[in-house]
Amino acid sequence: NAGVTQTPKFQVLKTGQSMTLQCAQDMNHNSMYWYRQDPGMGLRLIYYSASEGTTDKGEVPNGYNVSRLNKREFSLRLESAAPSQTSVYFCASRSSSNPGHSLRGGNTIYFGEGSWLTVV
């Protein structure tokens, strides 16, 4: 059971280069998310996809684009990387709207292991 898988785990980019972070989940979840984590800033939502075919901006979407390729995959693209985009990126997916138990079941968010991106 792989859960949420994101690649690459580590990447160094030069300013102005482009790259795509890939994310896939095997739990048949409708909703998927991309967050970035910076020291003292917590997790900030970049983009999310409530369901296949839809994407919406989060708190910090500037400089990023996303594609919900199918129900399993949600990619994040940096068209022209900047040093301010140096961060750890997390992909996540969310189970169904069934509320579920407090410890399991619906509405639990599952995270990937993170992608460390450095822009020099």
Add this chain to the structure above:
Amino acid sequence: AQSVAQPEDQVNVAEGNPLTVKCTYSVSGNPYLFWYVQYPNRGLQFLLKYITGDNLVKGSYGFEAEFNKSQTSFHLKKPSALVSDSALYFCAVRDVGGSSASKIIFGSGTRLSIRP
């Protein structure tokens, strides 16, 4: 728009003592509330959630949290802290009654340090 605040960057507790990590939120509709824990260089692990029902919810590793609607708070608690509880804790909120019902916002995190 929903928001969540964790007013303490760091909480220090002696092992065996009770701990509290604070979280307050703001939503336009009804909140779904979550606590996650992060260990160094790892992703986030689910601890517990409040969706509906009892205001006191129990989670993994002996943690619990109390939903207080009047104070718009969802503080994380544990009766007796362990050194192994030392980690970074995140509170999150989903505004199910708002215009962006799938959006989930996280707080800035609280570093919990348990001294032996």
